[in-house]
Amino acid sequence: MNRVEDSYLFCRRDFLGALGAIGLLALTRSDAWTGSMETSEFLSSFISFDLEIQKFMQARNIPGAALAVVKDQRLVCARGYGWADRESKIPVKPTSLFRIASITKPFTAVAALKLIEERKLSLEARAFDVLASGPDTLHPNGEKLDERWKLITIRQLLQHTGGWDRDKSFDPMFRSRQIAKELGIASPPAPRDIIRYMLGQPLDFDPGARYAYSNFGYCVLGRVIEKIAGMSYERFVQNNVLAPIGIKRMRIGASPEHKRAAGEVRYYMPHDEMAESVFDSSPSIPRARSETRNSTAGNPRPTPPVEGSVASESHSQFPSREGSGAGSARGTRKTEKQVPWPYGGFCLESMDAHGGWIASAVDLARFAAALHDPERCPLLKPETFRTMHAPPQPPVSRNQDSSLKDHYYGCGWLVRPVGKEGRANYWHTGSLPGTYTLLVRRWDGVSWAVLFNQRSDDDKLPDSEIDPALHRAANAVTEWPKLDLFPQYR
Structure with a gap:
């Protein structure tokens, strides 16, 4: 030993x-x-x-x-x-493995930024121009396309300014059964099916006009990475983000309990809540996994800090809860279609690029350590590192007097400037039924990752x-x- x-x-x-x-x-x-x-x-x-x-x-x-x-x-x-x-x-x-939910997003952001460094992609590239090229072109589901979709850029996907607002419409990453029914396919739909369905929906606002946290935007970003890299999202991240910094066990998680990875924890609900299964049959091998082994986070609403919430410069400030949207139903007894909420109440595999990874606290600590010093970062060049943390273009994250708000969402990270010397704290949370996670990188060289195998449902x-x-x-x-x-x- x-x-x-x-x-x-x-x-x-x-x-x-x-x-x-x-x-x-x-x-x-x-x-x-x-x-x-x-x-x-x-x-x-x-x-x-x-x-x-x-x-x-x-x-x-x-x-x-x-x-x-x-x-x-x-x-x-x-x-x-x-x-x-x-x-x-x-x-x-x-070293126990946990679902990290939306902490997936910083990994997806670094993967996209690496492709940008290699000049295979650009921040201003239009995402659906990238996805529309080639034999596997994405098309709306028989609906008229909202022309604004054509304007959405990679930068806007990274910064949650693409035009989707789940508070005004819905989060499609938690609408598996509804989407599958409308597309006439088996549930759960794969990420590309979800995108095909969404192409028939209007945007909630003009791209770039404002910020609204979007799991779906990172789902799209995962497919862009696959398109450019010519391999699955999961494999690209493992080869180009994780391997260079010595992370070996991270992978996309699995929805069914019997598919838990070696060393992975079990997930619990405070009152053993049940949900209607999103799987047409027993959730053994979801279609999304065989397609691209993807998973992004259908997170329990990880929205960046709510404006006006209390948070001092030493606090990180959290997004709200996710995974509590349509398609999940609480119950007290198990029926044929009901499952423990963390194990089939949503499709983790389809959330690959926004909330699907499993990792240990030590894995996340390695990632944080790799991002400590922009001049010695093993993953990104200094200028790309700074781009990752830069504020969105105005008017996003600006006060009425055009000054920058006290926190904002960069590319995959929430950012809170500290003082006037260019210092900042960076963080992300993750939340799904059965898990809550936090990764913080402070300006003073202190970072931490904490992972829980149950999230609270008590306000x-x-x-x-x-x-x-x-x-x-x-x-x-x-x-x-x-x-x-x-x-x-x-």
Whole structure:
């Protein structure tokens, strides 16, 4: 057994003893707590993270979580908390795989920006000109095309300014049965079927006129990547984004529970809610997977911070919940068409490019570390790196006096400028029935990823509370360890 496996278990008795020794809150539940604990100094440095996560989980009765913290590109903390599988008493490890939902979008954005660096694509290219070329041309489903579709650019897809507003119309990524019925095909529809259906719908606003978070826009972006790269979206990301930074286990997840990947957690609902299955038969091998193995995130509404919500410059600010749209129905008993909501209430494979990946907290920490320094980024050139974080073109994300708002959505990242020296915090959340995730990159070199295998459905206990909680935890660290745990997690 290697050092990581030897060290990842941190017994509850020792943890309680450490808490008692410094007069802090003790655990009250019988959760298993796991993590990579190197020294007593290491423990005391990160007790603030342990306490905040414990408090958050216990208030919501969340079975399991994983945390990874980076300081100046060094992995300084990797923890598992609670149960990966509550029924089988399998604890979460730092390497446990979770659905990351909309944290998929930063990976998709980097993939698109790499194609732009290689001059195979441009930010101002019109997305549907790209998709309309070749033998597999996309056509509307017998409906008249809204001419504004032809104007949508790659930049607008990346920045959620393409013209779709799910609050005015709907999110097609959660309308599998309706779309399949109208197209006369089996459910769930594949991404290209969803696009074909949507081409018959009018846009909600002129492209580039304003911001509205859109899972569908990233679904389109995934198909653009496939078209230009000549391979599946998943394979392109694995070869060109993940492999160069040493991430080996990330993949597009599977909808059915029996298709869980090795080391993947189970997903839970607070009250064991059921949903109508989007699969015409048992969700074993969804069509979308055999087509392109794609998956983007039909996220539980990960919209960028709502304007006017409270968030200081040290907070990340969260998108709202997703996966609660049409096609999902709560119930108390299981019928032939009802399934546990995380396992067939939506088609994860069809969400590949906006919310379909599974990853560990350590995987996300590697990604964050790779994006720490624009001058030494192994994925993007400095100018592309800056483009990724640049604000949208006016009038998007501007106040009435034309000044930039306190936060905005760049290319795959939410951005909050901090001070007047060009510093900023970057983050993304992910949310689906059964999972809630957060990835933060702070201006001071501190980054973290936290993953949960249940999301809250209680408006009085919003998932977004984990954001300021972990900022508090990071601010409470007085001395960062000098170690680097990345070499232990190969």
